[in-house]
Amino acid sequence: QVQLVESGGGLVQPGGSTRLSCTASGASVSLYTTAWYRQAPGKQRDLVASSPTTGPQYYAELVKGRFTISRDNAKNTVYLQMNTLKPEDTAVYYCNLNRWDSIYWGQGTQVTVSS
Numbered sequence: 084q085v086q087l088v089e090s091g092g093g094l095v096q097p098g099g100s101t102r103l104s105c106t107a108s109g110a111s112v113s114l115y116t117t118a119w120y121r122q123a124p125g126k127q128r129d130l131v132a133s134s135p136t137t138g139p140q141y142y143a144e145l146v147k148g149r150f151t152i153s154r155d156n157a158k159n160t161v162y163l164q165m166n167t168l169k170p171e172d173t174a175v176y177y178c179n180l181n182r183w184d185s186i187y188w189g190q191g192t193q194v195t196v197s198s
């Protein structure tokens with residue numbers, strides 16, 4: 084059984100930074116494409132960044148240059164470093180692991196950017 088548990092986030096001031104973590108069990112993050120999505124109230128869930136096992140990482144245009152996706156294989160954890168945060172980055176952030184049998188989601192973690 085694959086489980087993804089996110090942590091981090093919370094209330095951040097505009098221009099600030101925070102790092103989200105997503106720890107996996109039941110699957111190795113080194114073997115599969117992992118990604119971060121976000122969903123703001125009343126909006127659809129959108130892809131923020133993805134990290135394939137080979138090839139370049141992908142970033143949505145709105146976060147390019149500010150967010151960085153990375154993984155620590157020893158900790159079986161995927162990270163999303165978010166810098167220069169803006170109020171429009173406020174959303175629930177979800178991590179995602181795309182395995183051969185299914186796509187797995189974490190429970191989500193709230194990030195609120197506000198002064």
